[in-house]
Amino acid sequence: MSISNFAAPIWLGFLAVILLLALAYLLVQRSRHRNMLRFSNMEQLEKVAPNRPTFWRHIPIILVIVGMVFSTIGAAGPTAEQKVPRNRATVVLVMDVSLSMEATDVSPSRLEVAQQAAKDFAEGLTPGINLGLVTYAGTASVLVSPTTDRGSVKAAIDNIRLAERTATGEGIFTALQSIETLASVLGGSETPPPARIVLMSDGKQTVPDFEDFDNPRHEFVAARLAKTKKIPVSTISFGTQWGVVEIPRDDGGTDQVEVPVDDEAMQEIAQLSGGEFYTASSLEELSGVYDTLEEQIGYEVTRGDASRPWWLLGLLATLAGVVVALLLRQRLP
Missing domain, CATH: 3.40.50.410 (von Willebrand factor, type A domain)
Structure with a gap:
């Protein structure tokens, strides 16, 4: 799908904002990891945090970001050929x-x-x-x-x-x-x-x-x-x-x-x-x-307008992110 197939392609610029948010999340995670490694006594660290974080903790934020991407595409007004x-x-x-x-x-x-x-x-x-x-x-x-x-x-x-x-x-x-x-x-x-x-x-x-x-x-x-x-x-x-x-x-x-x-x-x-x-x-x-x-x-x-599927995907992905966050961490990401 090319830019010419969007009714309002200017909204695609919001994808850059989403990318910055994703990068900010990665930087925050790296900062937390470095702070955690400052503990010199690894035995004490194991006692403080016996369960190490897994990849699954990132799933909620990933789903929310994906939902934002889909919603942005919907806002740009994608069009498709219709009979x-x-x-x-x-x-x-x-x-x-x-x-x-x-x-x-x-x-x-x-x-x-x-x-x-x-x-x-x-x-x-x-x-x-x-x-x-x-x-x-x-x-x-x-x-x-x-x-x-x-x-x-x-x-x-x-x-x-x-x-x-x-x-x-x-x-x-x-x-x-x-x-x-x-x-x-x-x-x-x-x-x-x-x-x-x-x-x-x-x-x-x-x-x-x-x-x-x-x-x-x-x-x-x-x-x-x-x-x-x-x-x-x-x-x-x-x-x-x-x-x-x-x-x-x-x-x-x-x-x-x-x-x-x-x-x-x-x-x-x-x-x-x-x-x-x-x-x-x-x-x-x-x-x-x-x-x-x-x-x-x-x-x-x-x-004709083909934005409805993108809006629905965005809504479902965001909702899934919220549900997974509550189930895994009992709080929103």
Whole structure:
């Protein structure tokens, strides 16, 4: 613990006074020892003081000095990092609901696992955070505007319906708009509450074409906009490289279409926006990612007062010194 971690480090100067007291005690003890040795008749000394002093007689004063040291540290106001639940924050969960979520490479299906993990995430998020839900396929929709009502978010997750195509950029743009709308409604503060987007996707953007990087609705453009608004996008690439879905044909048959995850695009979105990138290919892994995000989003680390333990230690040490002095010498040191 460094000096910078004390609220009132000037009180640490009292440690010098305690050191002087300890030195004074040692000098007094040496003086007593010299005076005792002045007796030239050792036999007479044995009669006067048959029991020689032991080290235990110093224990009371040692305990009192230790108690003074602990109390001085407490008076200096030590601080420590503390996790405090956030009460002013906005999170928008953006979920890919394209047809590729029907893939069963994640048992029983990508969609069912994603729904379960998302509901657990909503349930575990600290109560003071406003949580919203956006889904996207070919277009994006706000299913639940940011709110502290977790029931409405979980109900919306249960009623997700899949659709064709994947417009990841639209999902991010819609989430940003939802966050800005809430900030304007809340008002009353010089700065809007901190916000984050959690984007879960299982495949490559198809609307607009992924290679059309200059398109204003491209996912990378949306990520850069999030960066300028200081709203990081934490991305989760969910699924495996060997996922497939069956697409019905006009003749009544079906075609198997590969739907591999797009880790590179998700990682780029996170990097461009200032967020974090995660991968998951099972319920356990996806739940673990959401647990990590809950810790990051739901709590903030602040420095708070940590003097109470030092005061208690000082009190206990001083009390112990008094008790030991009374037991050993029937008087205070």
